[in-house]
Amino acid sequence: MLTHPTLDRLNALGLHCMAEAFADIEAADEAGSLGHAEWLALLLEREASLRQDKRLPTRLRYAKLRQQACVEDIDYRPRAASTAHCLPSLSRDAGSTTANLLICGPAGLDKSWLASALGHKACRDNRSVLYQRVPRLFDDLALARSDGRHPRLLRGLGRVDLLILDGVDGLTSTAS
Incomplete structure (x- = not known):
């Protein structure tokens, strides 16, 4: 040969x-x-x-996750009993279903960290992920509408398997 x-x-x-x-x-x-x-x-x-x-590094770079977090690093001890039993199944199924997930609560509960951990898990499961802060997304959408990129931006947002929108609680201060 x-x-x-x-x-x-x-x-x-x-x-x-x-x-x-x-x-x-x-x-x-x-x-x-x-x-x-x-x-x-x-x-x-x-x-x-x-x-x-x-x-994997390409997916993580595209996802633009806010924090380096993994679901394996979640400490279940300080969590409430009602939350601790659902997190393992949620992390196991992250990105494998088409269901939506809303993480809400007062400031300081590491909601962004948990969202980043679930996004990282979805990237490892070969799913496309995009992390966006809501105020920044709304600014980008307004700018895209004015310069004609609006349909393309919406197609890009709809194309990902998991879209993480963070900072929803900031809407009350910007909406008024």
């Missing part, structure tokens, strides 16, 4: 991790012990793993 042309072809096709795995297998002399299906499965698994690893 011609190794260098195969490596060049894999790199030209953008299958860089597959090319690296191909070179590793050739160098380790495992080629004789693997069948064709096993060989191909190993190459495909390495490429799929690399692409999945690249996808």
Whole structure:
């Protein structure tokens, strides 16, 4: 088998991790012990793993989450008993259903942190997420309406799997 042309072809096709795995297998002399299906499965698994690893940072960057939070970091002890039993199922199902979620309460209860944690979990579950502060979103919508980008902005908001709107309690001070 011609190794260098195969490596060049894999790199030209953008299958860089597959090319690296191909070179590793050739160098380790495992080629004789693997069948064709096993060989191909190993190459495909390495490429799929690399692409999945690249996808998460891209989704997190697009989500623009306000805080670095993970659902695994939630401390259930200080929470009320009524809230503590539903958070594990909520984090497990984050982004997997089409239901809406409203997190409300007085200031200082870490609602933004919890929303960011659920958004991070949805990104890890291969869902598109967008975090927006409501006052900023309304300013962007007003500006987009005046310069003709309004339909495109609304399509972009509707395209994400999970849209997190934060700062709703600030509406009372700006609406008056």
